[in-house]
Amino acid sequence: MIYNEEFETLPREVLESLQLKRLQQVVQRVYHTVGFYRKMFDEAGITPDDIKTLADIRKIPFTTKQDLIDNYPFGLFAVPMSSVVRLHASSGTTGRSIVVGYTKRDIDTWSDLMARCFVAAGLTKNDIIHNAYGYGLFTGGLGAHYGAERLGASVIPISGGNTKRQIMILQDFGPTAICCTPSYALNLAEQGAAMGVDMRSLNLRVGLFGAEPWSEQMRDDIEDKLNLTALNIYGLSEIMGPGVSMECLEGRQGMHVFEDHFVVELIHPETGEILPYGEEGELVFTTITKEAFPLIRFRTRDISRLITEPCRCGRTHIRMDRVTGRSDDMLIIRGVNVFPSQIEAVLMNIEGLEPHYQLIIDKVGSMDSLEVQVEVSEKIFSHSDEVRYLQNLERRLSKDLRDFLGVNAKVKLVEPKSLQRFEGKASRVIDTRKR
Amino acid sequence: MKVEQISVFLENKPGSLENVTRILKDAHINIRTLSIADTTDFGVLRLIVNDVDTTLKVLKENGLRASRTTVVAVEVPDRPGGLHGILEVLSQYKINVEYLYAFVEKSGENAVIIFRFDSPDNAIDVLLKHGFTVMPGEKLYAF
Numbered sequence: 001m002i003y004n005e006e007f008e009t010l011p012r013e014v015l016e017s018l019q020l021k022r023l024q025q026v027v028q029r030v031y032h033t034v035g036f037y038r039k040m041f042d043e044a045g046i047t048p049d050d051i052k053t054l055a056d057i058r059k060i061p062f063t064t065k066q067d068l069i070d071n072y073p074f075g076l077f078a079v080p081m082s083s084v085v086r087l088h089a090s091s092g093t094t095g096r097s098i099v100v101g102y103t104k105r106d107i108d109t110w111s112d113l114m115a116r117c118f119v120a121a122g123l124t125k126n127d128i129i130h131n132a133y134g135y136g137l138f139t140g141g142l143g144a145h146y147g148a149e150r151l152g153a154s155v156i157p158i159s160g161g162n163t164k165r166q167i168m169i170l171q172d173f174g175p176t177a178i179c180c181t182p183s184y185a186l187n188l189a190e191q192g193a194a195m196g197v198d199m200r201s202l203n204l205r206v207g208l209f210g211a212e213p214w215s216e217q218m219r220d221d222i223e224d225k226l227n228l229t230a231l232n233i234y235g236l237s238e239i240m241g242p243g244v245s246m247e248c249l250e251g252r253q254g255m256h257v258f259e260d261h262f263v264v265e266l267i268h269p270e271t272g273e274i275l276p277y278g279e280e281g282e283l284v285f286t287t288i289t290k291e292a293f294p295l296i297r298f299r300t301r302d303i304s305r306l307i308t309e310p311c312r313c314g315r316t317h318i319r320m321d322r323v324t325g326r327s328d329d330m331l332i333i334r335g336v337n338v339f340p341s342q343i344e345a346v347l348m349n350i351e352g353l354e355p356h357y358q359l360i361i362d363k364v365g366s367m368d369s370l371e372v373q374v375e376v377s378e379k380i381f382s383h384s385d386e387v388r389y390l391q392n393l394e395r396r397l398s399k400d401l402r403d404f405l406g407v408n409a410k411v412k413l414v415e416p417k418s419l420q421r422f423e424g425k426a427s428r429v430i431d432t433r434k435r
Numbered sequence: 436m437k438v439e440q441i442s443v444f445l446e447n448k449p450g451s452l453e454n455v456t457r458i459l460k461d462a463h464i465n466i467r468t469l470s471i472a473d474t475t476d477f478g479v480l481r482l483i484v485n486d487v488d489t490t491l492k493v494l495k496e497n498g499l500r501a502s503r504t505t506v507v508a509v510e511v512p513d514r515p516g517g518l519h520g521i522l523e524v525l526s527q528y529k530i531n532v533e534y535l536y537a538f539v540e541k542s543g544e545n546a547v548i549i550f551r552f553d554s555p556d557n558a559i560d561v562l563l564k565h566g567f568t569v570m571p572g573e574k575l576y577a578f
Contacts, residue, residue: 375500376444382502385442385479386533386551387472394476412476415446417498 001249003119003151004112007260008315015316019263020054022288027051027060030294033078036071037296057263057286058274062297065098068238073099079292089137090237100139100237101292107146109289110240113258114147117246120256120313121206121231123177125152130170130204132180132188133211134160139241140211144179147243153177160184160423167192174203179242182214182222182230183426186355189225190421200227206249208233210242212426213323213341217348218355232322238298239285245320254307254319261289264318265297266306269327277308282327283320301327303339331361331429333368336407340428343372343409346400350393352379356416361431368433370409372401375416436559438508438549438572439487443480444500447473455480455499462493467575468549470536481536483508483549485576506551507558508575510568513539513546521548524565530558547575 002008010018027048030037041047046059068076077084084101102110123129129148133140141159148155156175158166166188170178178185185207192199204226210233222230234255235242244262245255257264263286266275275281283300287293305321325339332338340359347353356375361368380393390413397411445451452471459466467483484490487503494501511517518537525532533551540547547570552558562569 378500378502381442381444381500385444385481385502385504387474387479390444390477390479391474413444414477415444415451415498416500 001119001122001124002314003116008116008256008258008317010260010316012316015259016054018260019288020051022260023054023057023263023286024048024051026286026288026290026294027296030078030296034076034294036067036076054263057265057297060297062272062284062299063295064299065238065301068098072097074101076295077101077292078294079103084292086142087137088139088142088237088241097137098238103291106240106290106292109261110143110243111146111150113240113243113261114143115150116147116258117208117233117243118147118151118153118177120246120248120315121177121208122229122249123151123153123206127177127205128154128156128173128175128203130156130158130166130173130175130178132158132160132166132178132184133242139235139237140179143235143241143243144208163188163191163423164195167195167197170202170204171197176203176205177207178204178226178228179208179233181211181422181426182209182218183212183355183422185209185222185226185230186218187421187423189222193225199225202226204228206231208246210234213325213329213339215341215345215348215355216322217345221348221355234320234323236300236302238295238300239287240290244285248311248313248315250313251311251319254311254321256311256313256315256317256319259317262287264306264320266304267299269301269303277306280305280324283323303327303330329429331359331370331431333361333370333407333409336405338405338407342405343401343407346404347372347374347397349400350397352377352383356421357428359429361429361433363433370407372397372409372411373414374411376413377416436507436563436569436571437505437555438483438570438575440504440506440549440551441482441484441487441490441494442502442504443482443494445478445480447476447478451478452480454497455494458493458497458499459484459490462489464490464493468536468538468547470534470549472534483575487576504551505555506549507555507562508570508572509548509550509562510540510545510570511548513544517546518548521562521567524561524567525558528561530561 031048083103085104086102088100090098131144135141189199206229219230232247235244245257247255265284266281269282283302283304285298287295302323303325304323307319325341354377358373360371394411401409465485469482472479535550537548
């Protein structure tokens with residue numbers, strides 16, 4: 001199903017000429033209203049009139065997270081505060097938070113894009129949506145909420161936390177869809193099972209999971225435990241919030257970037273050069289319709305791939321692969337680059353293991369050391385209580401990490417629940433080298 | 436003729452074991468015998484208790500990873516060669532012992548040896564055939 005058939009299935013040439021027109025408009029606007037961009041253009045020796053084709057976007061320098069921090073809180077707003085109807089702030093996982101603003105029309109666009117996401121997930125106004133994304137400064141809760149209302153579905157604005165109550169509501173209100181982070185979905189499944197609730201027989205049919213990188217194996221695990229179809233949704237507050245791109249039920253492979261509102265590029269995270277389609281690199285977004293907080297060539301630090309092959313769902317918008325990590329999250333262990341999500345994928349390859357893990361990185365002398373702590377799952381321990389079996393499991397994981405990722409790690413089985421559970425974004429890395 | 440044993444995964448850190456004994460004390464569980472297999476990082480505590488179901492329930496409620504395993508208890512006279520007699524037979528039939536531990540009965544006359552086998556039924560047949568006393572679980576729990 002497609003919410004906005006006309007715009008989501010535009011022929012590529014028409015879509016690209018729409019993108020160019022909108023890009024030219026936004027570039028004009030920021031040049032004349034945001035001091036930061038005027039200075040950037042002037043220093044690069046370009047003017048908005050130099051943008052004659054879509055490819056000309058490459059003439060414009062990148063905007064980075066640091067630029068946003070330097071202009072905290074409202075320095076990059078392109079409209080007066082009287083036109084701003086909402087403020088959000090990023091979760092500040094990487095330090096100082098970033099403030100974003102929305103005009104009435106921006107909220108309208110956002111609601112529309114989120115409604116597209118829900119429809120791509122097969123939802124209609126007859127669905128009940130359990131929205132466990134946090135409400136507040138974080139864009140997740142309200143973003144999904146407005147989209148669900150736009151669609152006409154019934155929203156349960158449960159927000160994050162209070163897991164026992166969430167499980168009660170999941171049983172009593174019978175929602176057909178759920179939105180939350182993938183790690184919270186597992187947390188719900190686990191706590192529900194501990195309370196004696198059959199989490200597979202709830203009314204849930206589909207889940208929209210995002211706001212943190214997760215693996216294909218984790219998708220299988222969530223689908224198995226909650227008996228639903230798990231779909232990937234992507235967004236970031238700097239660009240808009242959730243609803244920048246969404247996986248479709250038909251394809252379930254890569255998320256369609258809503259290109260009538262965003263221009264997406266993929267660059268080499270170190271050199272900044274544009275990479276050919278299919279290669280892995282950093283996502284760069286330009287918002288082409290946003291009024292209050294337009295961003296030009298914003299470097300997301302998110303690592304992904306762009307997929308140009310047409311999708312069976314009929315949407316013509318380009319797809320991005322699941323985000324494998326943030327270039328900020330990349331760990332360098334004895335010179336080997338590795339993302340936590342890659343380690344997760346190796347762990348989840350073992351039948352019976354669950355994605356409850358933590359990575360402890362330390363420096364012993366001049367050498368980096370990585371310890372991967374994994375909880376002993378019910379399945380593993382009921383399979384055998386023999387020390388030899390458990391030690392073999394540790395050894396096998398250690399070997400797999402070396403074979404697949406080239407990283408030397410000590411794997412340590414730990415007691416269940418000894419690792420932190422997450423209600424929002426998971427943070428599984430403890431790096432004591434940075435002290 | 437089989438005996439149910441509770442196995443608990445414990446990290447090698449101060450307080451792990453004390454946590455388990457406190458949970459069992461609060462649930463009025465009596466431990467008949469126990470053994471611990473340990474490595475540098477973790478250990479597996481194995482318990483024979485008077486109430487297997489309650490033990491499993493309270494341990495799980497307290498977030499511990501606990502499971503039920505089947506073992507075989509064999510009674511032998513508490514004198515030199517007691518254990519050897521059993522192992523001789525097992526070896527003859529190429530039956531592999533995964534692990535074992537033992538305790539002495541209250542009377543002091545007999546020892547009870549707890550065996551973990553790959554296929555307990557087969558082992559029980561062999562032991563009975565050779566005249567050993569295999570203890571039923573009920574007798575052991577209520578010792």
